[in-house]
Amino acid sequence: MDKISVIVPCFNEEDVLPLFYQEVTKVLESIENTTYELLFINDGSSDHTEDLIKLMAHKNKQCFYYSFSRNFGKEAAMYAGLENATGDYVVIMDADLQHPPYLLKEMYRSLKEENYDCCAGKRIDRTGEGKLRNFLSHSFYKVIQTLTKMDMDDGAGDFRMMTRQMVDAILELKEYNRYMKGLFSFVGFNTKWLEFHNVERQGGNTKWSFKSLFSYAFKGIFSFSSTPITIAGVIGGILIGISLITSLYSSFVHPISYLTSLVLFLSGIQLIFVSILGQYCSSCYFEAKQRPIYIIKNTNKKLRS
Structure with missing residues (x-):
């Protein structure tokens, strides 16, 4: 029986966590011949995120939480999840439900039956986002692809399911300044892309200000x-x-x-x-x-x- 590990970086996600938990467990429990674990990485939240994930872990023995001593950033949270995931297949997804849980079934089927190493979600539009944000994001991915010659398309995010072999390859990269989209591309492996329409956050506010987005963009370029x-x-x-x-x-x-x-x-x-x-x-x-x-x-x- 295959085990699926789902890594969920959390930073002040108290508004959406209960709905996320309900939706993702419903999908995971419907995937035949598999078991799962949910790894919630609390990245120094200042709200009741930690209390909620502790409650989930108390109710569901397949839920685990890791609380950082402070906010280390999403890249560190993803790395912590990858280091501690024990599944045959490992998923990274956000808690705000902008990464549709229903795609997990197709991701698992693709890796299991079609000989892919990774199956990733790719947004085909940015409905609901501002025009300036949309333009800057699209421009950044054009620039970084030109500069790095690596496959980092606009719309290709962190939402993906990977085989254990690919996860172990990523864990070999121990650098402190991490840019996961680049690392996913750097290690290679066969990736299947599943397209989906942009989904607005189901609660709370985005943690990505223009300042943090610019900082993240420069980190990717310089890395x-x-x-x-x-x-x-x-x-x-x-x-x-x-x-x-x-x-x-x-x-x-x-x-x-x-x-x-x-x-x-x-x-x-x-x-x-x-x-x-x-x-x-x-x-x-x-x-x-x-x-x-x-x-x-x-x-x-x-x-x-």
Whole structure:
């Protein structure tokens, strides 16, 4: 009998957790010849999320919770779930029901019968999201695919079911600065995509502000591409060429009055490039420290790692 582990990162999800639990257990219990475990990762929630998942664990012996000592972020929560999942097949999904539980049946069938290593959900629209957010998200995925040459399409998220072999491969990647969408693509394996329409949150508010989305986007770029450094070098060379031409023009033709503005512009460009280099240096700095990706404060299950 196959075992399915479902990892659910939670950060202030008290409004939607009861409905999520009801929907996902109904689907899991309907999948024949399988058993399951639900791993709720409480990522430093400040509401009653921990109380709810403890109650679920008390009522259902197939539910387990891991509460972090503080908010470490969704990437750390997913990694903690992968480290402690014991299933033959492992699922990552959000608690807000934007990842439809009914797809779990088809995901399992695809892995079991069609020889795939991963079956992932892919949103085909962004109904209900603002136009600016939609545009920025679509643009980001175009940029990151160009820079990294990896398969990270718009609409392809963390919602997926993976074989134990693929999960073990991801766990081999111990880096502190994690970008899971990139790691899923990096390890390879055969992936089947299941398309679904965007579903609005069933309760609570999104935890992704524009600031956090931009930070997440830059983390993805700097984790999987050195192209920004190359671009910085190319632009630097172009600017040197422009400065030489400007100097010759100033010496032989006519004094240039906007020299101060040019100096300020070049200084600004230099600071941007220093910032780019700093991002890579800081990433290496945090990796060198070898700090734990997460710290568990309490749990109702023995840790595997």
